[in-house]
Amino acid sequence: NAGVTQTPKFQVLKTGQSMTLQCAQDMNHEYMSWYRQDPGMGLRLIHYSVGAGITDQGEVPNGYNVSRSTTEDFPLRLLSAAPSQTSVYFCASRGSGGDYEQYFGPGTRLTVT
Amino acid sequence: AQSVTQLDSQVPVFEEAPVELRCNYSSSVSVYLFWYVQYPNQGLQLLLKYLSGSTLVKGINGFEAEFNKSQTSFHLRKPSVHISDTAEYFCAVNRVYNQGGKLIFGQGTELSVKP
Numbered sequence: 001n002a003g004v005t006q007t008p009k010f011q012v013l014k015t016g017q018s019m020t021l022q023c024a025q026d027m028n029h030e031y032m033s034w035y036r037q038d039p040g041m042g043l044r045l046i047h048y049s050v051g052a053g054i055t056d057q058g059e060v061p062n063g064y065n066v067s068r069s070t071t072e073d074f075p076l077r078l079l080s081a082a083p084s085q086t087s088v089y090f091c092a093s094r095g096s097g098g099d100y101e102q103y104f105g106p107g108t109r110l111t112v113t
Numbered sequence: 114a115q116s117v118t119q120l121d122s123q124v125p126v127f128e129e130a131p132v133e134l135r136c137n138y139s140s141s142v143s144v145y146l147f148w149y150v151q152y153p154n155q156g157l158q159l160l161l162k163y164l165s166g167s168t169l170v171k172g173i174n175g176f177e178a179e180f181n182k183s184q185t186s187f188h189l190r191k192p193s194v195h196i197s198d199t200a201e202y203f204c205a206v207n208r209v210y211n212q213g214g215k216l217i218f219g220q221g222t223e224l225s226v227k228p
Contacts, residue, residue: 004156033215040122042203042218043157058215090156092216100145100164100207102216104156 004105012111013081021076021108023091031094032074036087081112115140119219134189134222136204143209146187151201199226
């Protein structure tokens, strides 16, 4: 099992550019989430999905788009990058069982200039 | 709504000393509680969790935490730390019966273990 994988590991964008952060999991988990991590603020939920075809907004969704066409993949799209989106992005997945453990990917460090 | 407060942003400690990382939460509904650890340049790894049952929870790497419902706290402890415990630690809550795995995180505590 590879667990949760994210690509790319690092990315530099110019303001206004768009890009997609990829996330995949091979554990057949129903639930997937995107978080951003900023110094002194912990992790904040951007978007989440409870299954293929179902997504919803988290705490900080503005400027981001998601879709979930398969159980395995949950890409995060930045529509028009802004310096405020400079952050480390983590994807996570969880099964629908009762242990509530979320498994995190290694993260993508994004810089917007 | 739920919120999580980690009372110390940085905790320096000498090797083999005990450590306590403090976490308080507020919620109008029952929650599950978690501690995650993040080693430098890595993702988050679950240390331990409280879902129900005994309020003293043991996790990996010798860590334990105690759920105190009356004080809405979930402090993390280790009786003797190692250099390898240097990392950032996050407390998090998840509303009971919440679908979608919506974790609410605290701000994080940087544990720095010195020789």
